[in-house]
Amino acid sequence: MIRLKLSNKSANEGVVLDLPATPAEVSEAFSWFERIGVDPSAVRIAGVNSPVPTLGQYILRADIHDPEQMKKLNELAEAIERMDNREWDIFAGALDAESINGLDDVLKISKRLGDYIILPNVKTDTELGRILVDTGYKNFPENVQPYLDYRAIGAEYYAENGGAYGPGGYVRRKSSLEQGQERRNALITLHLATKQAECRLVLPAEEEELNQAKERLGIEHFTQATITRVEFGKPYMDDLIPKDCICVEDANELALGIEEFWQRDGEMLKFLAVLSVEQPETISDALRFAINLDDYERITEGTYEYGQSVLRRIGADDELIDTIDGYMDFEKFGEDSMVEDGVRQTEFGLIRRCSHPFPEETQAMQMGGM
Template sequence: MTQLKLSVKGAREGVALNLPATPAEVSEACAWFSRLNIDPSEVQIIGVNSPIRKLGQYISGANVHSSEDIEKLNRLAEAIDQMDSREQHIFAGALDAESINGLDDVVKLTTHLGDYIILPNIDSDTELGRFLVDTGYKNFPEAVQPYLDYRAIGAEYYAENGGAYGPGGYVRRKSSLEQTPEHRDALITLHLLTQRVAETMAEPYRLILPATDEELDQAKAQIGVDHFTEATIVKAEFGKPYLAELIPQDCICVEDANELALGIEEMTQRDGELLKFLAVLSVEQPETMTDALRFAMELDDYERITEGTYEYGQSVLRRHGADDELLEAMDGYMDFAKLGEASMIEDGVRQTEFGLIRRCSTPFPEETQTMQMGGM
């Protein structure tokens, strides 16, 4: 909760105003000073209680008698309330890292937290330098590492990249290469838990996939691990319907999940590919996410059938060399639908809720078929 302390210069007493506040609540708070023979128009913000450290120094100039400023303060308070602990730490560090010139800049910053990264528990040049060496960002032979000037290494990086040491760690703005494209969807979200996450965050860390190699390295740094195998995946969420029901969520590997997310992203860019993948999953029934990734990589071995038995019968003949002229000549003398129905069974075509699907290399086993051909 964000709370303003209102008073006048030189006064020993003041009144608290919880945000967000209605115009009536603001008026009531200011009217309190009238009972002390203090002009309410002299009332100003003299302090702030907030989860965001030093927020008061950035908003103390706001005018509590301005309905416009109160509306902005309310938006700010609501934004802070919706932040998790990691986002609050980023916000606090970003305030110190940027040149803030008034309330508008503070409110605007709440909508751009994704432009920043935080390296938790790093509060000095020395700690930053040690982190850069330990993670391999600055590559030094292990034999010389005990003799390195970590403070100088961290100070050099700080000078080049800017940022600030906030209450939750080192915060800096992402470079242009680190910016996640706005159009990229969160296709898989993994909720990760580590000792550092448990100690510094209110909830598991959310890893958004697909991600670049650099984004994955940054995530490792933020949760305090060298390898994702050191983290516990407590939950996986999928950004497309039906995937959660068709992809197993036991024994998930972060790297496989990222490759799968990249594959799904490519599928969404080609008409019918995601439906084909869903149909494949429903028939193949993968036992692990690694199996699901394998089916995604082998998707060209499957064909999604969008035609009925009549058209399928004709396509079978085309596979054997018949051209359109021959098919036209045969029309009326051959039951294409019957041929199509028999060929679907022979080809192992399966009926799924996502449409008909067949495996091109080796047909699905006949003994497990559940497809109903009638009425096609």
């Protein structure tokens, strides 16, 4: 995926070396110079051809006689082979956008293309300014847009964000905020749209990220945008959490809660069990159950142990329980107590509501799986 033209100043001709290349292929290329009477140690890279148009100027000075440099050139060629057209364009622009001080810098960028954004076919300040306005990133009333100085808008954005106009479009490094949002585990992803723009919002999000989304959509409140798609990043949530009548702020609070549940042993299973019994009608209902999760108990014991735990709940100590052991049917007592407490069987385990039992009308159905 990289074609090198090898030559030296005194040679009228050169030889082509395609990378990645084996040691034997490199040796064969140098042998050609020996056959025409040229000292192989004087051979240098005279030209570079690759799908990444800007690459040549950055690897032209690589030392092909250094085994480590050749190893890195081969590694670079293999990386380019794995890229698609879009990644070639990003790589080309990223090389021009960064300060490159050698082959190591080139290799490092090839491995971090996900850190960059490309606006395809945008190659001037004017084109950049126009796409910023057309997508709603820069919000201007429609009646003034024909009179805007798009070049100035693009130049201002370029000065603030850096980057480069590469062969495939404008490429810049993602901000730390953008990179942080993408690295974060996306628990809920909302796709929002207005007449002017579209936006993908990964939750949970910080206040600054929420404000940036509003700015891109050209709105003051999320109620002014339409949620076109909702995605959940964890199993089962897609079936248990409604996707209708979603409030962005509530969805973000719910995502923060879910993030916390995943960090505490058994809490996520408890929340899923609660959702499967309570069956929320809106995402705001799901948030309410998340906030009140301490009102629920996930039961991991059998009926025998549950009977003993009920006795402890009403004041019995271990000494009393040991005393009556053998004279009391803890298992039957536990089974009856589960019914009385409104314990439900779910695919995530047994669950009960502490403040008051689950409604009796669905209890028989839920207990049928116990």
